Amino acid sequence: MNSAPRKPRVAVVFGGRSSEHAISCVTAGSVLAAIDPEQYDVVPIGIATDGRWVLESGDPERLRITGPDRLPAVDGDRATIALAPEAASTGLVVTEPSEPPRTLGDVDVVFPLLHGPWGEDGTIQGMLEMAGVRYVGAGVLASAVSMDKAYMKLVLAAAGLPLLPSVTVTAGEWKRDEAACRERADRLGYPQFVKPARGGSSFGISKVHDATELEAAIAEAVRYDPKVLVETAAVDAREIECGVLQALDGTPETSLPAELRVGGDHEFYDFEAKYLPGQHTEIDIPADLPAEVTAQIRELSVRAFEAVGCEGLARVDFFVLPGGRVVVNELNTMPGFTPTSMYPQMWAASGVDYPALVDRLIRLALARDTGLR
Template identity: 60%
Template sequence: MSSQAPRPRVAVIFGGRSSEHAISCISAGSVIGALDPEKYDVVPIGIATDGRWVLESADAGHLALGPGGEMPQVTGDAVVRLDPAAGLVVSQPGQVPAMLGEVDVVFPVMHGPWGQDGTLQGLLELAGVRYVGAGVLSSAVGTDKHFMKQLFVANGLPVVPWVVIRPGEWERDAPTVREAVASLGYPVFVKPARAGSSFGITRVEDESALDLAVEEAQRFDPKVLIEAAATGAREVEIGVLQALDGGEPETSEIAEITVAEAHAFYDFEAKYLEQSYRIPAELPADVAATVRELAARAFMALDVEGLARIDFFVMPDGGVVLNEVETMPGFTATSMFPLLWQASGLSYPDLVDRLVQLALDRGTGLR
């Protein structure tokens, strides 16, 4: 009698200590729902806001955005740890720890610090567990917008001018920082250097509003990035996937962000609640070709593996300027990255499956 091969065990890890905890939960709910239970053994693991790893319910419904906009969060008491020798170990309060067995691959649906920034990826490397997406270095650089820009410049990629405020610098010498910001020309955007989902971002029209904007950004990150506004630019986004054959990365259709006049920029409400975009973007053929070329170059410049969403400004003169790379973009079925690939002929379940297969095919360690 033949025995059926065991299904690969996929641990979907989500939540975390960053300001993007709820967004991570929503993304993970969609990923869990898309993984074929006949093909994969799915283990949902949530990281609570206090850092505890807990075994979550396989029913992804509780991870969805509530009808009134209520944000989900990780709850539970069954503490999980990843043991390099035993795999997943679960400890229930007052009970002997139970072994869940080996993990074949982790899908880290994590956004922001303490998850997307290379910290979780480093832990998985130490444990010898394969995982979806970018490695330690590219995850870290992709999360820190300051170092990301420096790497882009080193690779000849166009970016908007910026000023960085390092921790403590604003308190020590605010006048020098104000002078540097003034050299950019107002308006500017003030943002946390290592946060996402548009948290802590302020559009500043003149110097009088700079202090409050810096304070707002510092609520999320002691390191602040200030960028010159790309005045009159169109915002476009594109998805990039690692090629199955190891060749040039593949690029998706291009989307244009269409922000209503009620929003000063593409903020949280516009991004997650209104979903203002157009796919495909109506761009001249040469501009679209430039976006695709620069997206592939940015993907390779950061040594990204698996996936990335890459954001650009198309300037009034038709020039293309790189904004940022998201190494683990929002992953709900209605998030931009899956929508871009759906418009390119790759369905959401097939996209999730492809990313898991890419991770299963690669090892950990130096590569």
């Protein structure tokens, strides 16, 4: 008797140890709601803030932000998950207290919806590569380079992409020779932005208007990362974002660019403006730009994607300075997938709706090799 073929099993991994734990949970809720259960067997796996892997709820409603102080989190008391070394490389084991392990079965692809360190930075990608597991998104090197804004700038500059001037300051350098660090920062001029070099979701970012504010800004950034990026502010610039998505043949395609306009009391696109409702952030898709500027942004997006060696997807952020000069701000290898996130909104406006976007990313991951590429 012929049995129906097994559906591909997709492990959606979210949460993690970084400060972006809650945003990862919200992203996962949106993706879990979009994956077609007729096409895929979905396994929601959470990583608690202490690093434990657990079988999580697949209920998207549990993974929503319901207020400034009501952020979702992985339930660390659930059944523990572990990679099974004795199984095929994709085997997972469920361990219940006082029960023998139960094999969850082979996982065909992992969708790592992790933001920030210990997830978006090449760490989980390296683990999956070692285990021979296919996964969505950029590989080890591209993930690591893109997570570290200082190294990302080095790579993009080497590829000839236009950037804003910046310097890197570590917590150790600041402690040993604050005067030298201040001198390097002063050369950039003011205003400037100070941010964790390996962070996201606008945590730890400060706008520094003059030298008297630098110390507090460094201290705030160091709360999230001992490596800090100090960057010239793009005064009166327009903030533009563009999505990159590979076609099934591997060709990188670009979305319509979008423009962000932050209103209310926000001086820049901070956490509240990004993720909380009612924050007066306006979005134009497509951005109202001259045709030649739009074409330049889409071209630079592909160049940045290829310079870093991305796979699957990326979001490239730009500033359009007064006078029309375009500079790259940063590149995100696992952009947010929340309902208010720019990446899915840009692709929806470009003709690829949310379920189709998620499906393409899974299909791309299923089709690629598990060895060197």
